[in-house]
Amino acid sequence: MIYREAGDFKTSYRDDGQTFPIRLDRWGYYALLAVAFLVVPFFIDSYWANAVLVPFLIYAIAAIGLNILVGYAGQVSLGTGGFMAVGAYAVYKLMTAFPGVPIFVHILLAGLITALVGMLFGLPSLRIKGFYLAVATLAAQFFLVWLFNKVPWFYNYSASGQITAPERTFFGWAVTGPATSASAKYLTCLVFAVVLAWVARNLTRGTVGRKWMAIRDMDIAAEIIGVNPLSAKLSAFAVSSFFIGIAGALLFAVYLGAAEASEAFGINKSFLVLFMVIIGGLGSIFGSFAGAAFLVLLPVFLKNVLVARLGWPTDLAAHLELMIVGALIIFFLIVEPHGLARLWRLTKEKLRLWPFPH
């Protein structure tokens, strides 16, 4: 009844082309942002930050990045874990080499470095397509993780081979390091997630995004109508890796605090982010958030039910979780290959017509 575009008159092209054309939608998102920025930081405790919200925001950024590559540009990548590792090690090297520069600059620079690495590994995509490309990106995954494990320069010759985030502050607030408060962690990730989601949304509905989608739908046809496959594919790899690099940097510097390449950024991380993208919905920014929320919350939920309620051992719960996630992925692919985003869209369509059937 309320969710209508009727009566919501657009008087300029700008209004007509906006992301959320329905007023209720728009206000809903504004309200959500206001709550996220102004209310949650005061109530958040370290359990909620560490178990739910911070990983959700970080994985959402990674999922948006991978969604740009897989969902919008159609280039399947299994190298996400490797690229996240690049972001993490880049931010670590920058943090320790230039302690005076603000941490936010470091995180952005880490994203840029990852973008360069991503472009390098994206080069074969000009020749290789489909499955072959998916397997080729495994080269990035295994090579990068090996590199960070074997070259001591990357972990500053530390004895354990681990990287540990030193404390860095922003206007007197600790943002990284062990003294960081839950709300500082949360706010840092939130700022990045919101800004990057906004960037991604606007990139994907602009010229660049249309080029990506043309390449995805059929690259030869796109080439014939004048889309340069070199620039389109490489820009997709660059932007995607930028996002993933920032997610990796945040994961290490803000969330984990210490990391070891093969443990924190192994092949399973690549699959996890890919599943978020699939379950959320290929080619949808909202879907990236939904998928990330789903796969972050599911283990927390299962752990609460199986371990805390029923008192089952944790390893059994972890194995059941694998089974459930696997089965859910198959279920989603069968019932709704376009993921949670499509379900959300259908719900909205229904809402607009409600209470009338047509």
Next chain:
Amino acid sequence: MEFLYASEVLVNGLMAGVMYALVALGFVLIYKASGVFNYAQGVMALFAAMTLVGIMEGRVPFAHLINAMFGVHVSHFGWTVPAIFGIALTALIMVGLAIAVEKLVLKHLVGQEPIILFMATIGLAWFLEGLGDVMWGADVKVLDVGLPQGISDGIEAATNDWLGYGFFIDKLDIWATVIAAALVAALVGFSQYTKQGRAMRAVADDHQAALSVGISLRFIWIMVWSIAGFVALVAGIMWGTKSGVQFSLSLIALKALPVLMLGGFTSIPGAIVGGLIIGMGEKLFEYFIGPMVGGATENWFAYVLALLFLVFRPQGLFGERIIERV
């Protein structure tokens, strides 16, 4: 001497390559017949090996889960099953798995894009991995079906007399090579000379044409997945005997992917040649270049080699030429 040592590395690499080729073979079979790129092949090998150990040792399936649910302590039935029955039973279970996959997954995904099917098999891989752990426990299991193991004294003595340097070759590797060769011969014979094999090749060639001459797609799919399950069982036995049945088995099977890329997804000889090249290449690379860069290059060499190779020949060594039209 240096040369002899390098050739020993080479021979061992060839043997490892046979193992990769075994896993790759399962991929090719399914890909050819149903166009599905079955990522779960590696986990199927792990699952088959776990099941075999579980049956042979008389473990209670889902013991962990039962214990947690009912607060009891069951673990073993108290009997052991001879290897041959265990293998037969496991093969039956793999057929059951094939039927379940066809009924529950593939049937519903007919006509979807290949990438969706690929992702469904990743989901299947996670499911099977979890199922294997829940059924049989996640501990490292020792698998012994009576295959000879350890260094082959005969070869060492013979080469020592002949070349003055004893080659170190694992008996298991020799057996694996023989079994793999027999398996490939059997598969080729099956697909060339039997009715079902011909039907399988017809399905691989063109689904619709095969349907129109009265071949049951669903039966062929179940059959192909069963054969792939059997190949996975053989691969699982080999790998499991060599390095214990544990999670890393499914990662070793990931190595089959670059093998496939080298050989081409659609070619059985390609899978074998690709496996040999990768096995040889990574051992030689580790031997010559490895010490200079800190070792453990086996983790990535295969992938990078396949990547570089594909840039020059996108369809692999023996793959069908990719022709694209708008």
